[in-house]
Amino acid sequence: MRTLKAKILAMLALWVVWMLLTAPWSGQEAIAGAIIAILVAFLPLFPASLLGDLKLGPKALVYMVAYFFVFIKALVLSNLDVAFRVLHPKLPIDPGIVKVRTRLKTPLGRLLLANSITLTPGTITVEMRGEDVFVHWIKVAATDPESATEAIVTGFEKYLEVICG
Amino acid sequence: MMRKVMVMLALAGFAFAFLPLAFMAGVVKEPGALASAYLENSPRDFAAANVVTAIVVSYRGFDTLGEVAVLFAATAGVGALLTRKRLGVSETAGNKREATEILRTATGILTGLLVMFGAYIFMHGHLTPGGGFQGGVVIATAVLLNLLASPGARVAHGVMTAVESLSGATYVGLGLLGAFLAWGFLDPRTLPLGTLGALASAGAIPLIYSAIGLKVGAELSGMLEALKGDRE
Amino acid sequence: MAIDIAILATGVFMVIAGIAAIATKSLLVSIILSGGVSLAASVVFLLMGAPDVAMTEAAIGSGLTTVVFLYALARSKQADDEDSSERADTPAAGIGGAS
Amino acid sequence: MADTVFGIATAITVLGLALAGYRFLKGPWAIDRTVALDVMTIITTSLIVAFALFSGRRIYVDVGMVYGLVGFVGVVALARYLEGGL
Amino acid sequence: MTAIIGAFLSLIGALFFLLSGIGLIRMPDAFNRMQAGTKATTLGSILFLIGIGLQKPEYLGRTIILVVFIVLTNPVSSNALARAAHGYRKHIGARLEPDALAEADEAAEVASKTTANKEAVHGD
Structure with a gap:
């Protein structure tokens, strides 16, 4: 059931991408795109069961939209932070690698969390081992895992837990 | 030291020799007799919006068949040379460091997207730049990403060989069909030409390019897997 | 006019990267720099109005060839390590210093 | 203006x-x-799309997409080589 | 009107591209260069490409795909690079004040050594 849901979601996503690629739409392109999408999604070589973790209830959809805006805000803030640090004549950096913890279990959720951490102010994910996430922080503000988790992870985790478990 | 100086002198000479080319790019010139003949005839003959594709697949179709054969010979040679015994490397997979979980998950998401993009490129070879070879390389890139993410993984050999043989047979079969139904070997006018700019146009060119793309993709994937080094 | 300057600048970058690729002692740095040359060559082809060739150069010249070189380097290094019965644990093995 | x-x-x-x-x-x-x-690949991809806009030929965007994709895989291959996983 | 908005969006994106270049030049080691490079090019390409899409609406579909692709892949490649750079942290002279990852690696190594010793003792 979960695999079938993943395959159908992957198929729909691939078809949408195909339609965006072939911009002046025509019937031929739509049919060809549907055939290709079905072939690729049901190919035994490339399992696409990752998307099965995505929840599609109304609450999850609301959280997805909210997460999108939180992500955009964090991305803009991180760029302003980079601009401040790069253009400051004294380069105010104090780098280090800290350990934070995550409660997310599904691969998709962990990928989204890692990518979000990389694109938010001053942090890059270096390594993920089990529930430990090692993060390069350009200005270390807290070295103990609890407060570092509070500062880096919690903002995204509460959305991602709803979106994909 | 002497060798390096000579190489650098040769490089500087090449740069000097090609300098005039840089200034000719923006100048619009009349195309030569051959070029204008191609430009004039290919939309009428084959209804292909991309003239380069019409030349590669139809006017010079036999050359392309030869190129595919050369590529096949090269990858077969690489595969035969790089077996585990020949290299004398015993357990290479044990020494390799595993990739992160992030890369593995991202590979699982990206693979389908890349395969579909490769299919887009070789199916639209008669409309947009690109074609069988480029699309095949993009598909091989998807396989490469899987090999990078999990070095221990095995590519399904049977599927690869089947895809390669089937697409090669399809390519030659379409060429023979052209010899019987149209003007000669590899003539794409076995199917209706259709209107210029639509997906189902230019006769059999999209089908031929799809066969070439799948064949090139399977061949290059097999070559990369052989280069990975720890195959039986 | 602007296109001429762009082609010229990309060509200068290609020549400098090519010279640096020859001058460096590390094979890895050589591979990275020649990958950069291929990427710049692809841009030149596109600027000169040959999108098919540009796509081929980007896909084969910079992607596939670089990866094949890297695989070959890794394999030959493994063979060397097995010969001298040392393992490549030290990070210094492949860093590639200043050119 | 624009x-x-x-x-x-x-x-x-x-x-x-x-x-x-x-x-x-x-x-x-x-x-x-x-x-x-890595940085150069992404900037050049954007510039290729800008060149497509200047020359008014939408098909050039495809070249930019192949460029970005191949650059990503090349950088990942280099990173895997550097950490000893190739 | 949308054309002018798109052009100004592209201008802001171009400033972020310039910022990533300056960051690559000014930052002292590979980790910090990655910080500047990844973040600035991601936001820069989003703004630049969406700006182009607004100037010419028929480009919008392909630029959206390109933006999604870049947002998905750019953090992944910089994560792979950061992990590779961590293996060379002493070589490149990276200053990492608390280095939790190195400590975890050392702890794992010590643990594996002690278990190996125990097994050896057991075998005897």
């Missing part, structure tokens, strides 16, 4: 590309060059 502003934007982007290219040529370590290659 054309002028976009021309200035392209000129600024080329300047950023030149700075990244300086880091690519200078190094000092292979890992620095790879980081610079």
Whole structure:
């Protein structure tokens, strides 16, 4: 059931991408795109069961939209932070690698969390081992895992837990 | 030291020799007799919006068949040379460091997207730049990403060989069909030409390019897997 | 006019990267720099109005060839390590210093 | 108006590309060059799309997409080589 | 009107591209260069490409795909690079004040050594 849901979601996503690629739409392109999408999604070589973790209830959809805006805000803030640090004549950096913890279990959720951490102010994910996430922080503000988790992870985790478990 | 100086002198000479080319790019010139003949005839003959594709697949179709054969010979040679015994490397997979979980998950998401993009490129070879070879390389890139993410993984050999043989047979079969139904070997006018700019146009060119793309993709994937080094 | 300057600048970058690729002692740095040359060559082809060739150069010249070189380097290094019965644990093995 | 502003934007982007290219040529370590290659690939992809807009040929965008994709896989291959996983 | 908005969006994106270039030049080691490079090019390409899409609406579909692709892949490649750079942290002279990852690696190594010793003792 979960695999079938993943395959159908992957198929729909691939078809949408195909339609965006072939911009002046025509019937031929739509049919060809549907055939290709079905072939690729049901190919035994490339399992696409990752998307099965995505929840599609109304609450999850609301959280997805909210997460999108939180992500955009964090991305803009991180760029302003980079601009401040790069253009400051004294380069105010104090780098280090800290350990934070995550409660997310599904691969998709962990990928989204890692990518979000990389694109938010001053942090890059270096390594993920089990529930430990090692993060390069350009200005270390807290070295103990609890407060570092509070500062880096919690903002995204509460959305991602709803979106994909 | 002497060798390096000579190489650098040769490089500087090449740069000097090609300098005039840089200034000719923006100048619009009349195309030569051959070029204008191609430009004039290919939309009428084959209804292909991309003239380069019409030349590669139809006017010079036999050359392309030869190129595919050369590529096949090269990858077969690489595969035969790089077996585990020949290299004398015993357990290479044990020494390799595993990739992160992030890369593995991202590979699982990206693979389908890349395969579909490769299919887009070789199916639209008669409309947009690109074609069988480029699309095949993009598909091989998807396989490469899987090999990078999990070095221990095995590519399904049977599927690869089947895809390669089937697409090669399809390519030659379409060429023979052209010899019987149209003007000669590899003539794409076995199917209706259709209107210029639509997906189902230019006769059999999209089908031929799809066969070439799948064949090139399977061949290059097999070559990369052989280069990975720890195959039986 | 602007296109001429762009082609010229990309060509200068290609020549400098090519010279640096020859001058460096590390094979890895050589591979990275020649990958950069291929990427710049692809841009030149596109600027000169040959999108098919540009796509081929980007896909084969910079992607596939670089990866094949890297695989070959890794394999030959493994063979060397097995010969001298040392393992490549030290990070210094492949860093590639200043050119 | 829009054309002028976009021309200035392209000129600024080329300047950023030149700075990244300086880091690519200078190094000092292979890992620095790879980081610079990553940045250069993305900036060049954007510039190819801008060139498609200037020359009015939408099909050039496809070249940019192949370029970005191949650059990503090349950088990942370099990173895997550097950490000893190839 | 949308054309002018798109052009100004592209201009802001171009400034972020310039910022990434300056960051690559000024930052002292590979980790910090990655910080500047990844973040600035991601936001820069989003703004630049969406700006182009607004100037010419028929480009919008392909630029959206390109933006999604870049947002998905750019953090992944910089994560792979950061992990590779961590293996060379002493070589490239990276200053990492608390280095939790190195401590975890050392702890894992010590643990594996002690278990190996125990097994050896057991075998005897």
